[in-house]
Amino acid sequence: MAIEFRPSQALKLFHDLAFALVRDGETDLSARQLAVLLTIYLEAPPHTVRGLAAKLGVTKPVITRALDTMGRLGLLSRRRDDSDRRNVVVQRTVKGALYVERLGDMIVEKANGLPS
Amino acid sequence: MAIEFRPSQALKLFHDLAFALVRDGETDLSARQLAVLLTIYLEAPPHTVRGLAAKLGVTKPVITRALDTMGRLGLLSRRRDDSDRRNVVVQRTVKGALYVERLGDMIVEKANGLPS
DNA sequence: GGAATTCGTTTCGGAGGCGTATTGTTTCCC
DNA sequence: GGGAAACAATACGCCTCCGAAACGAATTCC
Numbered sequence: 452m453a454i455e456f457r458p459s460q461a462l463k464l465f466h467d468l469a470f471a472l473v474r475d476g477e478t479d480l481s482a483r484q485l486a487v488l489l490t491i492y493l494e495a496p497p498h499t500v501r502g503l504a505a506k507l508g509v510t511k512p513v514i515t516r517a518l519d520t521m522g523r524l525g526l527l528s529r530r531r532d533d534s535d536r537r538n539v540v541v542q543r544t545v546k547g548a549l550y551v552e553r554l555g556d557m558i559v560e561k562a563n564g565l566p567s
Numbered sequence: 568m569a570i571e572f573r574p575s576q577a578l579k580l581f582h583d584l585a586f587a588l589v590r591d592g593e594t595d596l597s598a599r600q601l602a603v604l605l606t607i608y609l610e611a612p613p614h615t616v617r618g619l620a621a622k623l624g625v626t627k628p629v630i631t632r633a634l635d636t637m638g639r640l641g642l643l644s645r646r647r648d649d650s651d652r653r654n655v656v657v658q659r660t661v662k663g664a665l666y667v668e669r670l671g672d673m674i675v676e677k678a679n680g681l682p683s
Numbered sequence: 684g685g686a687a688t689t690c691g692t693t694t695c696g697g698a699g700g701c702g703t704a705t706t707g708t709t710t711c712c713c
Numbered sequence: 714g715g716g717a718a719a720c721a722a723t724a725c726g727c728c729t730c731c732g733a734a735a736c737g738a739a740t741t742c743c
Contacts, residue, residue, distance in 0.1 A: 454570070454572050454576060454580070454678040454679070454681050455675075455678070455679065456570050456675065456678060457675070458668065458671030458672055458674070458675050459671065460570060461671045461674035461675050461678065462605065462608075462609060462667065462670065462671040462674070463609060464570070464674070465584075465601075465605065465670070465671075465674060466602070466605035466606065466609050468581075469598050469601045469602040469605060470602050470605075470606070470623070472598045472602075473598055473599050473602045473623050473624070473625070474623065474624050478598075479598070480598075481597060481598075482585050482588045482589055482595070482596075482597075482598075483589050485581075485585045486582070486585040486586050486588075486589045489578065489581065489582035489585060489586075490582065490586070492578075493578060493579060493582050507586070507589050507590065508589070508590045508592075509589070551578065552574065554578065554581070555574030555575065555577045555578040555581075556574055558574070558577035558578070558580070558581060559571075559572065559573070559574050559577050562570040562571070562572060562577065563570070563571065565570050
């Protein structure tokens with residue numbers, strides 16, 4: 452239990468974050484895309500389309516499209532699994548890692564600015 | 568400076584939150600819509616289309632559309648300003664207040680589950 | 684080896700968002 | 714009072730996403 456704060460603080464943090472994401476532009480990722488991206492970068496590999504779809508409770512085309520979009524942005528890449536060539540393994544990229552890292556720093560920064 | 572945590576904790580919190588928003592369905596609000604909604608419920612009224620657009624750095628139709636969508640969901644309502652009938656004042660609703668409250672509780676809950 | 688299964692992708696029609704430009708009201712200013 | 718300005722909403726063409734279904738390729742099962 453490292454982090455404890457009140458709902459009002461949580462909401463202000465979330466507000467500031469959504470606000471920053473909107474104002475910065477660039478990042479128009481949906482909640483689904485963000486969930487996929489963070490799952491890939493925070494949870495242990497390997498990540499497959501099927502696994503991500505099951506984990507998020509969405510259909511496979513949703514994952515395919517999210518990977519298309521974020522792949523186009525360079526935030527991740529795909530590779531066929533050599534041991535079972537039906538599978539596609541999602542791979543992290545340097546650009547994606549930097550993006551996620553920057554996101555984490557941004558949240559911390561907003562949290563530090565919160566009133567007590 | 569009430570809240571301090573590490574980027575890794577911040578990211579996990581954000582991941583869990585995006586994850587919950589996706590899995591719960593219902594809420595498919597974009598970052599822009601969330602930013603508008605939270606601004607309305609966290610910052611002091613009155614809120615006009617023009618003011619919200621300026622604050623978020625987007626065009627007015629973006630705000631109009633966001634208000635359309637969230638109004639349809641019952642999360643807020645609109646009313647013409649009687650003192651200046653060109654303005655539209657955004658009003659909070661009970662349903663919207665409950666939604667925001669639940670969102671805050673959800674964030675706090677996720678934060679409490681964070682590893683130290 | 685051939686049928687059934689699994690996996691990711693693509694297709695289809697539909698819904699909703701985007702930015703720009705325009706419209707209809709209302710108010711301001713002289 | 715009449716023209717200019719301010720406000721929110723709408724029209725337009727474009728783009729992306731959605732879920733359901735169909736698809737091709739690879740694997741598994743007898």
